[in-house]
Amino acid sequence: MIMRCIAHKMPSAVVQFIKGGWQTGERTLIEENFADLCQFYAMGEGFTWETQDKARDIAAAQAGWEKAKEMIRDERNTMVLLDEINIALRYEYLDLAEVVEFLETEKPPMTHVILTGRNAKEELIEIADLVTEMGQIKHPFRAGIKAQKGVEY
Numbered sequence: 715m716i717m718r719c720i721a722h723k724m725p726s727a728v729v730q731f732i733k734g735g736w737q738t739g740e741r742t743l744i745e746e747n748f749a750d751l752c753q754f755y756a757m758g759e760g761f762t763w764e765t766q767d768k769a770r771d772i773a774a775a776q777a778g779w780e781k782a783k784e785m786i787r788d789e790r791n792t793m794v795l796l797d798e799i800n801i802a803l804r805y806e807y808l809d810l811a812e813v814v815e816f817l818e819t820e821k822p823p824m825t826h827v828i829l830t831g832r833n834a835k836e837e838l839i840e841i842a843d844l845v846t847e848m849g850q851i852k853h854p855f856r857a858g859i860k861a862q863k864g865v866e867y
Contacts, residue, residue, distance in 0.1 A: 715828060716744070716795055720751045724792035727785035731778045731831075732758040732798040738867040753791075755781050758798070775807035786821055793826040800831030800838075810835055817841060 719726040728744065733756065744754045757778030758771075778799075785794045802808050814837050821827055829838060832848075839845050854862070861867055 715793060716752060719793045720744075720748045723751060725751055725790050726793040726795070727753040727788075727791050728755065728795045728797060729778050729782045729785060730756045730758055730797040731775055731802045733867060736867050739864060753785065755785075757781060771805070772807045775802040778802070779808050779813070783816060783820070786825055786827055789822045789825065791825060793828065795828045796830065798831040799829045800834045803835055803838075804831070804833050810837055814838065814841060
């Protein structure tokens with residue numbers, strides 16, 4: 715969806731909540747080729763089960779949420795993608811009520827906000843205009859295969 719915005723020369727932003735420690739393919743592509751159209755912020759420090767430091771994970775999620783609010787408030791952005799925010803909400807690194815209240819009261823009417831990550835909270839589903847669920851049937855991680863460049867990042 716961000717690439718669609720870029721193709722139409724519509725300003726957008728991405729805030730990554732989890733994968734910040736990794737140089738992801740999408741981040742490289744956007745930063746090297748489309749930085750004038752899409753701001754990209756990698757705010758996390760890796761998957762939470764790898765960091766083993768809950769206080770740091772919470773601080774990173776809070777910093778990501780502050781950046782997300784800034785990007786959403788900027789009416790120049792047509793779309794803001796909050797990558798893996800549902801994971802931060804699932805682990806209660808962010809206050810769900812605060813996120814819902816912000817989206818309901820402060821999001822500019824024509825700004826599209828996408829929240830990704832598995833297990834979206836019911837409160838978010840209720841206020842959303844569009845909800846898509848991607849279900850995992852099989853994943854190489856379950857067979858001991860670590861995340862692969864070009865596939866997971």
